[in-house]
Amino acid sequence: MNDLPEPLVFRPAETAVELPAPDPITEAAVRRSLGRRRPLHGQGNEQVDRLDLLAEALTPELTALVVLWLGGSRRASHDTRIGYADDLLLWADWARRELGHERFGLDLHRGEVTMWLTCQQDAGAAASSISRRLSTLSSLYRYAAGWGLPAVCPISDDDHRPKFHRGRRATSARVLDxxxxxxxxxxxxxxxxxxxxxxxxxxxxxxxxxxxxxxxxxxxxxxxxxxxxxxxxxxxxxxxxxxxxxxxxxxxxxxxxxxxxxxxxxxxxxxxxxxxxxxxxxxxxxxxxxxxxxxxxxxxxxxxxxxxxxxxxxxxxxxxxxxxxxxxxxxxxxxxxxxxxxxxxxxVAALTDDLGRVMTAVPRHLKSPG
Missing domain, CATH: 1.10.443.10 (Intergrase catalytic core)
Structure with missing residues (x-):
């Protein structure tokens, strides 16, 4: 990723909020944690730093914000950082294909999220995956709001959050012998x-x-x-x-x-x-x-x-x-x-049978003959 712009300024209609650029140490730590992967639609099998893929897919302002976001202690887990990065790449890819956005920014509105949800469901995405990707985006919006940035989260619990059972499902990891x-x-x-x-x-x-x-x-x-x-x-x-x-x-x-x-x-x-x-x-x-x-x-x-x-x-x-x-x-x-x-x-069957001990009290004349 090339040098990030400094300072980063988000400009709504009447105010400007200045966001400090990530320091080189934080950027290097996030880059190291994110590792490399193959581009979603790249040629060949060559792997690229995830941070470089994000820089290509997101606006410069959002890229800098994401580095600060992923560099925070609440997202210190290696797995969490990679998951968030990959989810953002999926959001950016969808916005490019369906909305014509060359780069992804925090400017989605509620109707566009509804459109995204429909695309996910049509593609057969699991409810748990949809919920996780929505959580990634809403977490980033909350982080932006914490900086005082004019980013209003377009995700609605009523319209967008799927309900799903958190036990093991057909899509859960396979258990081998x-x-x-x-x-x-x-x-x-x-x-x-x-x-x-x-x-x-x-x-x-x-x-x-x-x-x-x-x-x-x-x-x-x-x-x-x-x-x-x-x-x-x-x-x-x-x-x-x-x-x-x-x-x-x-x-x-x-x-x-x-x-x-x-x-x-x-x-x-x-x-x-x-x-x-x-x-x-x-x-x-x-x-x-x-x-x-x-x-x-x-x-x-x-x-x-x-x-x-x-x-x-x-x-x-x-x-x-x-x-x-x-x-x-x-x-x-x-x-x-x-x-x-x-x-x-x-x-459960064994428990049911055990609880059935009390059923010996059923009068004989109420039971079926034989």
Missing amino acids: ADQVEALIAAAGDVRDALIVGLLYTGALRVSELCGADDTDRHDEGRRTWLVVTRKGGKSVRVPLETTVAELLDLYRAMRPAWTGTGPAPLVADANGGRLDRHDVTRLLRRLARAAGIPRPETVGPHALRATAITDQKRRGHGAEELQELSGHADVRTVMIYIDDDGRAER
Whole structure:
């Protein structure tokens, strides 16, 4: 991204609000956190810094505001920043195609959001995805308003917010069997592939936690190796590494491509030595799933390994609090989704039968003959 304009001035009809330009340190931190991805409609497979893609898609004023927004402590999570950036790129792409906006700015009105919603629904987008993309935009509008900028959020709870069930749905991550995870590992063609599967599964890691981890986040204490990962909300926690996974990590570090970027080297790199992103990991897992002969390999992704790990441990008798510790969910109610939906029908039937103890009091003459 080229130098950002300074100062940035938003000019409504009667007043001008001056917004300071992001400092180089904040911009560099956001750029590093966002990483790279392939353009939505680019040629070839070359990856580009997300911040450069945003600078091309957004107005200069909004680009600067987004850097400040993503650089704030409330959006410190690596996964949150990337999710917000990708959602904004989708909004900008839609506004370019449907509204003819060369660059996206905070100037949408309510009717245009209704039009966007219709397009999303016609395209078959899940209600949860629609809700997340609306939340991204409304969060940015709130941030702009906090600076005193004349940006009125066009999103209406009545007209635009879809209602959806937050339990596991048909679109939730697939849950594999443990033997299928073993088949993924057995299909690994090199140390890195096996390491990625092992880290995601045995640590029940989010893909953002894996991709955002640096080599300096690995620590040895006695016979145990630990990995410091950044959870949602920006909280850093230590995750223990399973012994074989730690051994694979040692092997991989000895052969890892040289890091030529700024800042600490990534824990796991792509083939060119750059930082992995979730798309790289998804492609890798689906390639392994095809090689392992797992049905519907296109449904195997990073979150499938996390969901499988949590479900596996639930089935082995561990309770909600232990699963919360494993998964790093801030709210135990989220963990309950895995517990509630795994064998739910059988459990509810058993509870119903148990409650049926009182039904022995039904008088004999009221019961059907025989």
